[in-house]
Each structure stands twice: as structure tokens, then as C-alpha cells.
Amino acid sequence: MAEWLDHLRVLNGAAENTVKAYATDITGYLAFMAQHRGGAEGLAALITLPHADLRAWMAHERARGVGARSLARALSAVKGFTGWLAERDGADATAVLSTRSPKFRRKLPRPLAVDAARAMIGTVGEQGAEDWISARDQAVVTLLYGCGLRISEALGLTGAAHPLPDTLRITGKGGKERLVPVLPVARSAVARYAALCPFDLAAGEPLFRGARGGALNPRQIALVMEKARNQLGLPATATPHAMRHSFATHLLNAGGDLRAIQELLGHASLSTTQAYTAVDTARLMEVYARAHPRA
Known part of the structure; x- marks a missing residue:
């Protein structure tokens, strides 16, 4: 994960606040999966997680009060991390990458007259x-x-x-x-x-x-x-x-x-x-x- 975060920071020019937010998202995601699946697993299992496990994680996040917008960002982090792992290891992460983000209504700017x-x-x-x-x-x-x-x-x-x-x-x-x-x-x-x-x-x-x-x-x-x-x-x-x-x-x-x-x-x-x-x-x-x- 640290290697992926460095990749975001150096090659993608991600802001430090973005990197910190993604680190928090991924850490929470990995902790949930370890508990949900009965223990930590290897990278291959993480890359090929089925839709049902992703949906369970998303449901858990919503149940603890995470809003749709924040969950969409967290899912984006999960997809980015998983996609990077899959590309590096030559694996297929279709199930994770095809998971749909929760819909949310973007807040419109409120300008003054x-x-x-x-x-x-x-x-x-x-x-x-x-x-x-x-x-x-x-x-x-x-x-x-x-x-x-x-x-x-x-x-x-x-x-x-x-x-x-x-x-x-x-x-x-x-x-x-x-x-x-x-x-x-x-x-x-x-x-x-x-x-x-x-x-x-x-x-x-x-x-x-x-x-x-x-x-x-x-x-x-x-x-x-x-x-x-x-x-x-x-x-x-x-x-x-x-x-x-x-x-x-x-x-x-x-x-x-x-x-x-x-x-x-x-x-x-x-x-x-x-x-x-x-x-x-x-x-x-x-x-x-x-x-x-x-x-």
C-alpha cells in the first residue's frame, strides 16, 4: 500500500491530503475484509474479490454513517489500489473494477450576486x-x-x-x-x-x-x-x-x-x-x- 501511495504522490502528483485520505480508506477496507473473510489473505485473493464482498463492505460503511459521496471516494481508492495491484501482477480484477459507485447528488456552488x-x-x-x-x-x-x-x-x-x-x-x-x-x-x-x-x-x-x-x-x-x-x-x-x-x-x-x-x-x-x-x-x-x- 505504501508503494502505491508513493506512486500516487510522485507519478500522479496527488496532493498530500488526497494521499492521506486514500490511505485511511484502504486501511479501513483491508481491516473490514480481514474480518469479513476470516483473516488476512494474500494479494491474489484481494485482487479477485467477488462483487458480494465489495457490496458487504459498502453496506457496512453506509451502516456506520458514511455518506454516499465519501463512500464513492473510498471505492475510487479501492479500485485504484486494486487496479494497480492487478496491473503489476498480471491478474484480473474485473469484479472489483466493475463495481458501481453509489449515486449521489453533487452540491451546486452557491455564488453571491x-x-x-x-x-x-x-x-x-x-x-x-x-x-x-x-x-x-x-x-x-x-x-x-x-x-x-x-x-x-x-x-x-x-x-x-x-x-x-x-x-x-x-x-x-x-x-x-x-x-x-x-x-x-x-x-x-x-x-x-x-x-x-x-x-x-x-x-x-x-x-x-x-x-x-x-x-x-x-x-x-x-x-x-x-x-x-x-x-x-x-x-x-x-x-x-x-x-x-x-x-x-x-x-x-x-x-x-x-x-x-x-x-x-x-x-x-x-x-x-x-x-x-x-x-x-x-x-x-x-x-x-x-x-x-x-x-
Whole structure:
């Protein structure tokens, strides 16, 4: 299993969190199979497990409260591991690899309206106990909406990124790099924060600092946005990640190309980005249901 995880990490470029999740999934799967089948067995038996054993494991997982989405991920890990073993040993893993994943409904992104996104940025800039903290929070949220960054990506910037260039090189999930254009408003927001910040923003140090000078905790941005959304009467879905969703949705609504938006977001698969078209369709159907004259 360790060898397979190294394969994922090195050759497939899997993120460390993904590798850890898969390790947990496979460890639980192997423990169940050992108990279910009366003891640990060799690799050949693991590769050729029948459908009935896979279904028993899936039923066990659901019974202990694992959701369909999490189970689908765990099954994906099992298939990946088993397929890798089968290819290495020249065995047939058809029964395992053909097992169907549980169906689940993908959660649609919950973007803010354009006016709400702007109001959020403005309100966040009025919450801090000190001017530099208000400027910091506003700069971070502006980057989330203006550049479509994940909160981890924004807070991962170092002093070397200031002043912001016309294009940022961002390293996202799985070590995947992408280029992100920087809007003048985002550059100005970061410049204002940097001018007010009482700490030395050295090239190798975090760009965004906490009140005591350490790296800014993402929870602080979540809290300031929670306070702002309560003031603005926005739903609980108005989170830091919702600003990234809003970036993508508003670009799409303005005629942006889906492939280009995929690149800007750093999505490995176009199907992930296509969730934003589902958001647009869902909104269209809501308007239709609300406005269409019915007998």
C-alpha cells in the first residue's frame, strides 16, 4: 500500500491530503475484509474479490454513517489500489473494477450576486479593530473574488508577491500550477494593506499576517465574513469559498469561455468547472417556475 501511495504522490502528483485520505480508506477496507473473510489473505485473493464482498463492505460503511459521496471516494481508492495491484501482477480484477459507485447528488456552488459580492468586500473592510487589519481582510477577500483564489492559495502568498504583478503564478491542489491575471483593484487592495501592515513583509515570509505577526489563520477570514454577512442579511453559504464560486459564475454569466475558466480556477477536470453551468441552468429554471403563467 505504501508503494502505491508513493506512486500516487510522485507519478500522479496527488496532493498530500488526497494521499492521506486514500490511505485511511484502504486501511479501513483491508481491516473490514480481514474480518469479513476470516483473516488476512494474500494479494491474489484481494485482487479477485467477488462483487458480494465489495457490496458487504459498502453496506457496512453506509451502516456506520458514511455518506454516499465519501463512500464513492473510498471505492475510487479501492479500485485504484486494486487496479494497480492487478496491473503489476498480471491478474484480473474485473469484479472489483466493475463495481458501481453509489449515486449521489453533487452540491451546486452557491455564488453571491454581483452586488452582494461587492457589498461583502466593502463591509469586510470596515470590521477590523485596526486600520491595517481591515485593509488586510479586504485585500484577502478581494483576491478570492477578483482572482478566483482558494483561501489557502491567497494565504499562501509570501512577501515576494508584493507588489502584485500583472499575473500571479499559483500552485494549487496536487501541485498544479496556473497563471492568474491580477485586476488593478486587487493590486491596489494588497498595496494598501502592505503600506499599513506593521510587520516586515520579507520575501520568504507570509504576505498576510495575524495580529501578532504570524501567518494569518484562514479562520479569521471566515469569522470576519460571517460578521459581514450577518450585517448584510446574506445566507450562511456566503463563505470565503463562495467568493471563488462567485468569480467563476460571474465570468460565465458575462460570456466567459468554460475552458478558460477551468484554467483560471485550476480545475484538473472540465466536469468540475461544468458545475457552474448547472448553477446557471438552475437559476434559469427558478425564474421560469416563478414567472411562467400557469392555468
